[in-house]
Amino acid sequence: MSSERSAEIRDALRRGLAVAVSAGPFAVLFGAVAVDNGLTIAEATLMSAIVYAGASQLVGVELFNHNVAPWLIILSIFAVNFRHVLYSAAIARHIRHFTLGQKLAGFFLLIDPLFAEAERRGESGVRVSFVWYMTLGISVYLPWLLLTVLGGVLGNLIGDPRAIGIDVLLPIYFMGLVLGFRSRANFLPVVFASGVGSVAALHFVGSPWHVSLGALAGITVAALLPTDGGEAEEPVGLPVKGEA
Amino acid sequence: METLFRPDMVWLIVCAALATYATRFGGYVLITRMKRIPPRMEAALSAVPAAVLTTLVVPAAVTGGIDMAFAILVALVAGMRTGTMAMLAIGWVAVMVFRQFVTG
Known part of the structure; x- marks a missing residue:
């Protein structure tokens, strides 16, 4: 081997x-x-x-x-x-x-x-x-x-x-x-949208649909936000990700 | 001798397994049928892990009670500096201490 x-x-x-x-x-x-x-x-x-x-x-x-x-x-x-x-x-x-x-x-x-x-x-x-x-x-x-x-x-x-x-x-x-x-492009907007979306869906639609609907919210945000220069858009205030 | 398997239950479990396997293979089949992947879809796919996994965390923190929210918050702070195992240990200690002394 x-x-x-x-x-x-x-x-x-x-x-x-x-x-x-x-x-x-x-x-x-x-x-x-x-x-x-x-x-x-x-x-x-x-x-x-x-x-x-x-x-x-x-x-x-x-x-x-x-x-x-x-x-x-x-x-x-x-x-x-x-x-x-x-x-x-x-x-x-x-x-x-x-x-x-x-x-x-x-x-x-x-x-x-x-x-x-x-x-x-x-x-x-x-x-x-x-x-x-x-x-x-x-x-x-x-x-x-x-x-x-x-x-x-x-x-x-x-x-x-x-x-x-x-x-x-x-x-x-x-x-x-x-x-x-967390070092990926648009990490914070995606997490925010998924979090808010899943809680809202849990409240208005119910489980287990909150998973798919919340994820859809985050993914939609990622698709709509500008994709170029993802590095430059790194959210500020987060520690640089070390090698795990 | 005690019954091991009942036919109707086994059928139900097999159908559940097939439905689950379909979700695990389905996305691959769909995506590989596309000739090329547009940049926006690439961006959407790359957001999948954070977007999906967040929906397994935030509702738990919001609806799981103050003790759960506390443990998740403590683990979040810990997670900015440590690895997964340490997060689990610290979060577990946090919830046990909180339940012992605060919510009883």
Whole structure:
């Protein structure tokens, strides 16, 4: 194994660990909530294994319990996951060199942090290799499965996630990812528009549409603002981004 | 022996998985069908990470209660200087301390 390759794998594992730590509690939570809502541990694990999208899994099992029409459950899960359409469009430029089979496998694992890490790596001029991508992806996928089973076994023992403070981990983790893009052109206007847009949409339209609508607000602002001289328009007052 | 899988539930989960996979592949299919990508769309795509991820943070900070807002704010300040793991640790300590001493 070349040293370049092993450096790639080490980098991916290191990043995968951070993702697994922050997302892990939610896998446990999902397993517990799923069993609480009448799924068997096997069904909960199947859902983690083939849907593999935490927020939508929680929305799904919540609806299973409410006698909601199946098509409406699927539509809700689709709506929660709609942001991935944007991810796979944005990431295209970095993974064009994947073979079709590699793309089929790679897109299956395309979760928020993997997208953000791949986007950042590609943007910084480093080639997003299939080995790096899959190492990072699988190092999050396997813990997600194991912790789902654990949550299912623990069942109601966890109780309220607020009591042990794990409910703050995911928003903070996502905020860390947002900050990683703060040197991009029009970062502040985009974040401002998305933030205001998502809160307004949450209020007037409701969840989960606030994600897509809020994102649309930020993306529209980025499309409308002047694109030339992005460097010169760097917002003032922000520290220069160091190499992570 | 206890039931492992019920057919109707497995169907529902498989459909959910297909719907999710469609979102993960769909954007790629759409974008690669275009001959060239206009500059404004390039700018829009490059705003995708910050725009989408922000919608997972700000509503939580605004509607998640004063304790959540406090933790996110503390983590934001920390995040300007440190890495992700430190942000998580500092944010977690902040919310635990806040709940212990302020909101009870």
